[in-house]
Amino acid sequence: MSIKVKVENLTKIFGRNPKPILAKIKKGTSKETILAETGHAVGVNNVSFEVNKGEIFVIMGLSGSGKSTLIRCLNLLNKPTEGKIFIDGENIIDYDNKQLKEFRQKKVAMVFQHFGLFTHRTVLNNVVYGLEIRGIHEEERYEIAKKTLASVGLEGWEDKYPNQLSGGMQQRVGLARALANDPDILLMDEPFSALDPLIKREMQQELLDIQSRLKKTIIFITHDINEAFKLGERVAIMKDGVIEQIDTPEEILATPKNEYIKNFVRDIDRSKILQAKNIMFKPSALVSIKDGLKIAIKEMEQSGISSIFVVDTDRKLLGLITIDDALKALKENHKLKDILIQDYFTTEPETYIQELIPMATESKYPIAVMDEENRLLGIIVRVSVLSNLV
Amino acid sequence: MSEFPDFLRLEIGIYVDNFVKWLMHNHGEFFDAISKGILWFLLNIEKFLLWLPWWLALVLIFIIGWRSKNLRNGLTFAFLIFIVGTFGLWDYMMMTLAIVLTSVFISLLLGIPMGIFMAYSSRLNTIMRPILDGMQTMPSFVYLIPALMLFDMGKVPAIFATTIYAIPPVLRLTDLGIRRVPKEMVEAAHSFGSSSWQTLTKVQLPQALPTIMTGINQTTMMALAMVVIASMIGAKGLGLEVLKAIQHIDIARGFEAGISIVFLAIIIDRVSQGIANRFKYPE
Numbered sequence: 001m002s003i004k005v006k007v008e009n010l011t012k013i014f015g016r017n018p019k020p021i022l023a024k025i026k027k028g029t030s031k032e033t034i035l036a037e038t039g040h041a042v043g044v045n046n047v048s049f050e051v052n053k054g055e056i057f058v059i060m061g062l063s064g065s066g067k068s069t070l071i072r073c074l075n076l077l078n079k080p081t082e083g084k085i086f087i088d089g090e091n092i093i094d095y096d097n098k099q100l101k102e103f104r105q106k107k108v109a110m111v112f113q114h115f116g117l118f119t120h121r122t123v124l125n126n127v128v129y130g131l132e133i134r135g136i137h138e139e140e141r142y143e144i145a146k147k148t149l150a151s152v153g154l155e156g157w158e159d160k161y162p163n164q165l166s167g168g169m170q171q172r173v174g175l176a177r178a179l180a181n182d183p184d185i186l187l188m189d190e191p192f193s194a195l196d197p198l199i200k201r202e203m204q205q206e207l208l209d210i211q212s213r214l215k216k217t218i219i220f221i222t223h224d225i226n227e228a229f230k231l232g233e234r235v236a237i238m239k240d241g242v243i244e245q246i247d248t249p250e251e252i253l254a255t256p257k258n259e260y261i262k263n264f265v266r267d268i269d270r271s272k273i274l275q276a277k278n279i280m281f282k283p284s285a286l287v288s289i290k291d292g293l294k295i296a297i298k299e300m301e302q303s304g305i306s307s308i309f310v311v312d313t314d315r316k317l318l319g320l321i322t323i324d325d326a327l328k329a330l331k332e333n334h335k336l337k338d339i340l341i342q343d344y345f346t347t348e349p350e351t352y353i354q355e356l357i358p359m360a361t362e363s364k365y366p367i368a369v370m371d372e373e374n375r376l377l378g379i380i381v382r383v384s385v386l387s388n389l390v
Numbered sequence: 391m392s393e394f395p396d397f398l399r400l401e402i403g404i405y406v407d408n409f410v411k412w413l414m415h416n417h418g419e420f421f422d423a424i425s426k427g428i429l430w431f432l433l434n435i436e437k438f439l440l441w442l443p444w445w446l447a448l449v450l451i452f453i454i455g456w457r458s459k460n461l462r463n464g465l466t467f468a469f470l471i472f473i474v475g476t477f478g479l480w481d482y483m484m485m486t487l488a489i490v491l492t493s494v495f496i497s498l499l500l501g502i503p504m505g506i507f508m509a510y511s512s513r514l515n516t517i518m519r520p521i522l523d524g525m526q527t528m529p530s531f532v533y534l535i536p537a538l539m540l541f542d543m544g545k546v547p548a549i550f551a552t553t554i555y556a557i558p559p560v561l562r563l564t565d566l567g568i569r570r571v572p573k574e575m576v577e578a579a580h581s582f583g584s585s586s587w588q589t590l591t592k593v594q595l596p597q598a599l600p601t602i603m604t605g606i607n608q609t610t611m612m613a614l615a616m617v618v619i620a621s622m623i624g625a626k627g628l629g630l631e632v633l634k635a636i637q638h639i640d641i642a643r644g645f646e647a648g649i650s651i652v653f654l655a656i657i658i659d660r661v662s663q664g665i666a667n668r669f670k671y672p673e
């Protein structure tokens with residue numbers, strides 16, 4: 001995995017004379033004090049992170065936490081006060097005007113919260129804009145634009161004006177306009193926040209589909225933690241211009257770094273984030289088919305459980321036995337393999353707990369998590385499904 | 391004791407007069423050149439308008455009215471012009487129109503670029519704003535004085551005064567139109583690596599165009615209003631006819647010339663509004 005974007009100690013202060021303010025922040029003066037005393041607003045404060053090539057990196061935080069300021073530094077719409085931004089190893093802050101123009105024309109494109117479409121241009125001419133600026137030949141640029149529009153499902157809308165389209169469709173135009181340039185990096189500042197929930201979900205899915213085809217490096221801003229965890233391979237949580245934690249969604253849920261993040265993830269819908277593999281555990285007891293009944297009974301008694309999974313020597317799952325059946329079979333001289341039952345649920349490690357809830361409530365037995373070769377990876381008991389929901 | 395004391399008389403007028411004389415003496419060629427340029431432009435327009443056969447003018451005004459709005463407008467405009475002809479004021483109307491067109495042309499030539507600069511520079515904006523406010527509150531015939539001082543009597547000072555009087559709307563509305571372009575849209579343009587020129591011509595000006603067109607409409611109307619007053623310093627046309635009628639208490643003549651100005655105003659207003667409306671984008 002190669003690193004596409006690397007941000008080092010980035011600080012952005014708004015105001016007339018930001019440089020002297022740097023020293024104050026470093027001393028630990030708070031944002032509020034700086035604003036009150038000097039009239040300077042601290043947008044981003046000493047932020048460092050890396051984004052891998054082909055990754056969706058989500059930055060989330062409440063209003064005013066500095067998300068927009070940060071993402072706008074990445075294409076220099078905001079000029080950083082201090083710090084470095086390496087893209088493909090080049091520090092873009094050192095770019096002169098010409099290099100910056102070229103960088104914006106070829107490497108990076110932005111999608112805006114309120115779409116930022118050119119209302120005096122038709123849909124097609126909006127999408128063409130970036131190519132026009134680059135001086136691509138007219139015939140070619142219209143061809144590319146039409147293809148891109150079709151790829152976001154807007155075939156037939158080319159000659160409409162943006163204001164004649166619904167919000168969802170307008171943002172598709174915004175997305176197409178960004179994609180037409182075929183940039184390596186896509187910067188998306190709350191692109192779906194202005195859309196209603198149904199359309200929003202549709203667009204999120206669409207983005208994931210597009211991403212699986214195109215494999216761009218996407219930096220995505222949101223204030224919606226559910227959206228962050230749905231889209232983000234890694235998520236950075238910002239507060240007051242500082243990044244509090246960067247991790248995968250599962251890691252953030254499992255080990256929130258502080259109280260603030262704990263509060264944040266409290267109202268998240270975990271059932272759509274956590275997967276079977278996150279909540280399963282290694283069975284404390286397990287019998288092999290060649291062990292025989294007596295050992296199976298002893299295992300169950302020792303662990304205080306009323307049923308146990310039976311595997312073969314390759315750890316492939318063969319079935320499950322209950323303590324009652326086992327005791328009866330021992331009296332009647334039956335074999336272990338005669339009393340195997342199959343009416344338990346199995347699942348893959350990547351299944352979301354949302355789908356495990358009905359299984360867990362219905363079944364008397366634990367759910368078996370298996371890999372493709374039917375090997376038992378772990379078990380999930382009903383209690384752990386339910387307890388992970390809150 | 392109730393009268394203003396004589397010894398407090400400040401003869402500032404003399405200094406101004408001296409300054410103008412100095413200006414004329416040292417930079418005379420400059421004002422001459424401007425004067426010649428304006429006159430050349432005006433005379434050509436005037437020549438063309440006076441050459442235009444009356445029936446062709448009717449047809450043209452009909453087509454303009456029709457294309458800019460609808461058939462009925464076209465017919466109305468042609469009829470109004472025809473009436474002015476029957477008053478025997480055709481040539482005066484054309485002279486007035488020539489001065490209006492010249493003044494509007496100069497106003498746009500100066501006003502639109504200045505409006506753009508104002509939109510870009512808040513310092514220029516803070517300097518220009520009170521000046522423009524002042525210009526718009528001043529009674530129009532005050533402009534005749536500097537025009538007279540710099541260019542004497544005649545058509546050129548009339549155009550000079552008219553231009554100064556008429557320029558504020560287009561200047562203001564160009565500035566406003568560009569400032570009102572949504573920030574996100576301008577940023578979108580920047581984010582694709584547009585140069586400042588590209589941002590201006592591909593995004594800001596097209597976005598501001600409906601507003602600028604409104605400014606052009608207002609500028610044109612103000613030019614027409616001023617031309618009438620500028621007749622006092624020697625611009626021949628409908629205004630001068632009104633002025634003469636007033637001096638001779640010739641009510642009939644005054645009425646005909648007055649109503650002709652109203653007709654001309656209606657036509658110019660409707661046509662420029664019709665054109666402005668064509669620049670609106672679907673909302």
Ligand SMILES: Nc1ncnc2c1ncn2[C@@H]1O[C@H](COP(=O)(O)OP(=O)(O)OP(=O)(O)O)[C@@H](O)[C@H]1O
Nearest residue numbers: 014041042043062063064065066067068069070223
């Ligand atoms: N152009 C600016 N001038 C002065 N201060 C600014 C400017 N832009 C942002 N700020 C300040 O920087 C801080 C961070 O703002 P920013 O817009 O980055 O927040 P955000 O996380 O994007 O919030 P939101 O979710 O509301 O978009 C705020 O305190 C804001 O007031």
Ligand SMILES: [Mg+2]
Nearest residue numbers: 067068069190
């Ligand atoms: Mg924001």
